[in-house]
Amino acid sequence: MAEEYILEMRKITKRFGNVTALEDMDIRVKKGELHAICGENGAGKSTLMKILHGYHPYGSYEGEIYLDGKPLRSADTADSQRAGIAMVYQEINCLGTLTVSENIYSSKMLYNRFGLVDYRAMHRACSRIFESVGLDINPRERMGRLGASQQQLVLFAKAVKENAKIIILDEPTSSITKAEANNMMRVIQKLKGEGITFLYISHKLDEIMELADSCTIIRDGRSIGCLRRENLRSAGLFP
Ligand SMILES: Nc1ncnc2c1ncn2[C@@H]1O[C@H](COP(=O)(O)OP(=O)(O)O)[C@@H](O)[C@H]1O
Numbered sequence: 510m511a512e513e514y515i516l517e518m519r520k521i522t523k524r525f526g527n528v529t530a531l532e533d534m535d536i537r538v539k540k541g542e543l544h545a546i547c548g549e550n551g552a553g554k555s556t557l558m559k560i561l562h563g564y565h566p567y568g569s570y571e572g573e574i575y576l577d578g579k580p581l582r583s584a585d586t587a588d589s590q591r592a593g594i595a596m597v598y599q600e601i602n603c604l605g606t607l608t609v610s611e612n613i614y615s616s617k618m619l620y621n622r623f624g625l626v627d628y629r630a631m632h633r634a635c636s637r638i639f640e641s642v643g644l645d646i647n648p649r650e651r652m653g654r655l656g657a658s659q660q661q662l663v664l665f666a667k668a669v670k671e672n673a674k675i676i677i678l679d680e681p682t683s684s685i686t687k688a689e690a691n692n693m694m695r696v697i698q699k700l701k702g703e704g705i706t707f708l709y710i711s712h713k714l715d716e717i718m719e720l721a722d723s724c725t726i727i728r729d730g731r732s733i734g735c736l737r738r739e740n741l742r743s744a745g746l747f748p
C-alpha cells in the first residue's frame with residue numbers, strides 16, 4: 510500500500526441476514542484530509558464507518574482494514590479507540606442520567622490519590638475541552654437535560670478529547686443549528702491543521718463542496734467512485 514494513505518478499507522462486504530449492506534467496498538483516505546462519504550439513505554455509509562470503529566467487529570464482515578499500512582482487526586470499539594479512531598454516531602448514544610463530564614470520561618474516569626472518582630478534576634478538564642471547541646455547557650449538568658443538538662456537540666467534544674488520529678462524524682450537522690455547525694467547522698479546520706484526518710458522512714452537497722478534500726460516493730453498498738476536491742464539480746454530481 511502506498512504510504513500516503515492513513516486508511517485503506519479493502520473489499521469490505523457486510524451482510525445483515527439476507528440484506529447485503531456493503532459489497533466489495535473500497536475506500537482510501539490520505540492523512541490530514543477531510544474525506545466525505547456521501548450517498549442516499551440506506552447506501553451503507555454508517556455501516557462502513559461502524560466497521561472501522563469496531564462496532565461491527567472483525568469476523569462479522571469480509572475484507573481488510575489497513576491503518577497506517579498495518580491491518581486493523583478490532584474486536585470492539587475499545588480496540589479501534591486504542592488504534593486512534595473516534596466516532597460520533599448518527600444516533601445519539603449518551604448516558605442521560607449521568608453528568609456531562611461522566612459521559613466525556615465514561616471509558617476512563619479520573620481518580621484522585623484515594624482511588625475515588627475525581628469529579629472536580631473531570632469537571633475542570635471538561636471545561637477546558639469545551640473552551641477549546643467553543644462550547645458553553647456546564648460539565649455538571651445531567652446529559653439527559655440537554656437538547657439533542659447540545660448532546661451531539663458534547664459527543665463531538667468527547668471525540669476531540671480522545672486525541673484520535675481519525676475522527677468519524679456521521680451526519681453531524683443534521684441536529685445542530687447553523688451557528689453551531691459553523692463553530693464545529695472551525696474546530697475541524699484547526700484539527701486538520703494539526704494533521705488529524707476526518708471521515709465525514711453527509712448528504713448535504715453544500716457542506717461537501719465547502720469542506721471535503723476528497724469524497725467517496727456509495728450507492729447500494731458499493732463505491733461508485735472516489736473524487737478529489739478539484740473534480741467534485743466537473744463530475745456533474747454537484748451543482
Ligand atoms: N443493525 C442492522 N441490522 C439490520 N440491517 C441493518 C443494520 N444496520 C444497517 N442495516 C441495513 O444496511 C443497509 C445500510 O444501512 P446504513 O449503513 O445505515 O445506511 P446509511 O448510513 O447510508 O443510510 C440498510 O439497508 C439498512 O437497513
Ligand SMILES: [Mg+2]
Pocket residue numbers: 554555556599679
Ligand atoms: Mg447512516
